[in-house]
Amino acid sequence: MPQIPSFLDALHANAPAQKAQVHVIPAPMETTVCYGGGTARAPRAILEASRQLDDFDGRRWPTDLAIHTQPFVKPAAGKKSPTERWLAAIEKAVAKALRCGARPAVLGGEHTATLGSARAFKAAGADIGIIHFDAHADLRDVYKGTKLSHACVLRRVHELGFPLVQIGTRAVSREEADYRAENEKTICAYDARFLAAGKLPKKWIPKDFPKKVFISFDLDAFDPAVIPGHRHARARRNRLARGAEADRRRRRRAPDRRLRRGRAGAHEEPAPPRLHRRAARLRPHGRRRAVVDSAAEYLDLL
Numbered sequence: 001m002p003q004i005p006s007f008l009d010a011l012h013a014n015a016p017a018q019k020a021q022v023h024v025i026p027a028p029m030e031t032t033v034c035y036g037g038g039t040a041r042a043p044r045a046i047l048e049a050s051r052q053l054d055d056f057d058g059r060r061w062p063t064d065l066a067i068h069t070q071p072f073v074k075p076a077a078g079k080k081s082p083t084e085r086w087l088a089a090i091e092k093a094v095a096k097a098l099r100c101g102a103r104p105a106v107l108g109g110e111h112t113a114t115l116g117s118a119r120a121f122k123a124a125g126a127d128i129g130i131i132h133f134d135a136h137a138d139l140r141d142v143y144k145g146t147k148l149s150h151a152c153v154l155r156r157v158h159e160l161g162f163p164l165v166q167i168g169t170r171a172v173s174r175e176e177a178d179y180r181a182e183n184e185k186t187i188c189a190y191d192a193r194f195l196a197a198g199k200l201p202k203k204w205i206p207k208d209f210p211k212k213v214f215i216s217f218d219l220d221a222f223d224p225a226v227i228p229g230h231r232h233a234r235a236r237r238n239r240l241a242r243g244a245e246a247d248r249r250r251r252r253r254a255p256d257r258r259l260r261r262g263r264a265g266a267h268e269e270p271a272p273p274r275l276h277r278r279a280a281r282l283r284p285h286g287r288r289r290a291v292v293d294s295a296a297e298y299l300d301l302l
C-alpha cells in the first residue's frame, strides 16, 4: 500500500504538530451520503493532488506556513451510531489543532463532518462565524430519518450558536427558507441567482459578525467545469437548462455575430451548428466562475 502523503509533501516535510500554524485533518467520513457517493476517497485524493502544486499562488507563499498533516481521522469502536462516532473523532482531531494554536483545515468526507469541527470550536469557547459555500442551505431539521444528515449540518451548527453567511445556494426547501426567515439576524444568505445578477454588496459580511471565521466549502457550490466529478444533479440540470435556453436564443439570432467576429479574416464559412451550441453552453460557465473568483478576493480582505 503506498504511503499516505502529507499535504504539500513534495515541497516540505510535515511540520511538528506543536509548532504548526495549520493542521490539515483528513476526515474520510461517509455515512449519510445519498447521491453519488465516494466522499470517503476525497481526502487521500486531495493530499495526493497537493503534490502537483507549486509554492506560489500568485499572491503569497502558502508554504511559508508551518503545515502539519494529522493522521487520517478514524472513528473509535462503540455502541453509538457510525455518524456519532465519526463526529466525536473529528471533534477530537480539531480540538487537538486548537490546543496547538493552529488553524484546522479539515478535508472531508461528507458535509456532516463540519458539525464535528463546530463542536470542537464550541467546546473551546471560540467566537467564530461560519461562511458556507454550497449549492444547498443544509438547514433541514431532519433528512431521511436523521438529524445528523449532510442536509441538516448547517442547522446543527447554527443551533450551537454560530452565525452563518451562506453563499451560492441554488436550491432550498420550504422548511429551510422558513428557518432562514426566522433567524434573519444570524443567517445571511447570498443565493446563486443573486450573485449571478452581480448584486453582492461590497461589504457582504454583516457588521456584527465575529472577526474569526471558519469557511466550509461543499464542492457542489462550484461549477462542474471548475470542479468536475462532483455529480451534483442540480448543477448539471441547471447547466443543461441554461445551455438549452441559450441555444433557443441563438437560433433566433442569425447569423451569429459573436462567433463571426473571432473568425474575421480567417475564412468566410460560418461555424458549424455544433460549435454554435458548444459556445452557447460555455457562456454561463464563464459567468459563474467569475462569481467564485470575486468571492475569493473578498475573503482575502478578512
Ligand SMILES: [Mn+2]
Binding pocket: 111, 134, 136, 138, 150, 218
Ligand atoms: Mn452541503
